[in-house]
Amino acid sequence: MTTQTSGIELADRLSAVGFSEIVKVRNKILAMRERGESVLQFEGGEPFPNTPDHIKDACVRALAENQTRYAPSSGISPLLEALSEKLRRENGIPASASDIIVVNGGMQALFAAFQSVVNPGDDVLMYSPYWTSVRDLIGLTRGKPVLVDTVEARRDGIRASLEASLTERTRVIYVNTPQNPTGIVLTREELEATAAVAREHNLIVISDEAYEHVIYDGEHVSIASLDGMYERTITCYTFSKSYAMTGWRLGYAVAPEPFITGMKKLTLTSTNGVSTPTQWAGLAAITGPNDFTYWCRDEYRRRRDLLVSGLQSLGFEIEPPAGAFYAFPDARAFGTDSWEIANRLLDRAGVACLPGVIFGPEGEGHLRFSYSTSPETIERGIEALRAVL
Numbered sequence: 001m002t003t004q005t006s007g008i009e010l011a012d013r014l015s016a017v018g019f020s021e022i023v024k025v026r027n028k029i030l031a032m033r034e035r036g037e038s039v040l041q042f043e044g045g046e047p048f049p050n051t052p053d054h055i056k057d058a059c060v061r062a063l064a065e066n067q068t069r070y071a072p073s074s075g076i077s078p079l080l081e082a083l084s085e086k087l088r089r090e091n092g093i094p095a096s097a098s099d100i101i102v103v104n105g106g107m108q109a110l111f112a113a114f115q116s117v118v119n120p121g122d123d124v125l126m127y128s129p130y131w132t133s134v135r136d137l138i139g140l141t142r143g144k145p146v147l148v149d150t151v152e153a154r155r156d157g158i159r160a161s162l163e164a165s166l167t168e169r170t171r172v173i174y175v176n177t178p179q180n181p182t183g184i185v186l187t188r189e190e191l192e193a194t195a196a197v198a199r200e201h202n203l204i205v206i207s208d209e210a211y212e213h214v215i216y217d218g219e220h221v222s223i224a225s226l227d228g229m230y231e232r233t234i235t236c237y238t239f240s241k242s243y244a245m246t247g248w249r250l251g252y253a254v255a256p257e258p259f260i261t262g263m264k265k266l267t268l269t270s271t272n273g274v275s276t277p278t279q280w281a282g283l284a285a286i287t288g289p290n291d292f293t294y295w296c297r298d299e300y301r302r303r304r305d306l307l308v309s310g311l312q313s314l315g316f317e318i319e320p321p322a323g324a325f326y327a328f329p330d331a332r333a334f335g336t337d338s339w340e341i342a343n344r345l346l347d348r349a350g351v352a353c354l355p356g357v358i359f360g361p362e363g364e365g366h367l368r369f370s371y372s373t374s375p376e377t378i379e380r381g382i383e384a385l386r387a388v389l
């Protein structure tokens with residue numbers, strides 16, 4: 001008997017989505033560790049501390065009080081109110097609680113944002129290098145990323161660079177500041193220029209502010225706070241980086257109509273909301289003391305300075321990044337193929353970092369090192385590299 005299998009395949013929309021290339025590096029590290037080799041890890045994207053106790057305690061309390069039932073799928077109302085207050089105070093975004101949705105991390109916020117506004121065949125303008133998942137999120141909408149080189153745009157003028165890449169199908173600009181992987185913090189003027197292009201060409205902005213609290217030089221500006229921008233912007237946030245809550249899967253998005261209805265429909269028909277005790281933990285994070293985020297920022301700055309001066313002493317070209325917790329040095333003194341360089345550093349020095357090309361063609365010739373690790377690891381990593389470079 002023959003079995004027909006030709007229809008047994010994935011839906012077309014998944015063809016533009018890959019498994020992250022970061023997984024390849026992680027698998028290689030695992031295999032090395034299994035062989036008993038030691039690896040100094042700089043490839044990750046997690047805050048180094050644990051979640052603060054007052055946040056964990058709030059979750060335990062919520063469980064003890066049986067806050068374990070369905071919550072409204074957009075979020076519990078005390079959290080929405082607290083977020084609305086935070087957005088007005090810290091971000092200058094005039095959001096009411098009904099413009100906010102609590103979701104499962106920054107990733108789900110971005111997923112819902114792109115799904116809400118990008119039609120198949122639409123173009124999405126984005127600065128490159130970019131966080132790799134964004135390309136997949138756009139692929140899933142069957143839209144197309146159109147890349148604008150960040151460094152060139154900052155040098156030659158944001159407005160002219162964005163306008164040169166516009167097409168008849170451009171519908172959205174994705175903006176990420178502070179930026180992963182470069183650590184660039186876009187200035188108010190650069191965001192004003194981006195906003196002017198959005199307003200003049202009637203584009204929607206998706207703003208990814210995952211690292212809003214990890215900033216050393218300059219200020220964090222939310223593009224939705226600029227004149228005439230709130231009505232055309234979906235802003236995505238996560239608790240992951242600000243409060244060391246990566247494993248909790250908690251984030252939120254803010255946008256006016258019609259976007260927020262789209263985001264609510266997508267949440268209702270996918271996760272149907274975030275686990276209730278997790279939301280009570282989120283409330284403690286937002287309303288609790290700020291010292292944790294300030295402490296983290298100072299610790300990241302110390303680690304940044306240690307890594308950057310070490311990399312400079314080895315011959316990498318790099319200026320201290322202004323935000324996030326990644327260094328993205330130019331590695332062309334050591335070769336042109338960033339996969340080859342990253343593999344060489346892992347094989348010969350046991351130092352794991354990521355090849356810049358996985359963050360877009362504009363990242364080729366660079367490497368991404370996370371400095372969200374101990375100062376000892378950074379010092380040992382630099383010495384291990386010195387021995388092989």
Ligand SMILES: Cc1ncc(COP(=O)(O)O)c(C=O)c1O
Pocket residue numbers: 045104105106107108131176179180208210238239240246250251
């Ligand atoms: C730029 C950027 N945006 C969004 C996210 C999503 O964060 P999460 O889904 O952990 O909340 C990340 C995570 O690394 C990121 O780097």
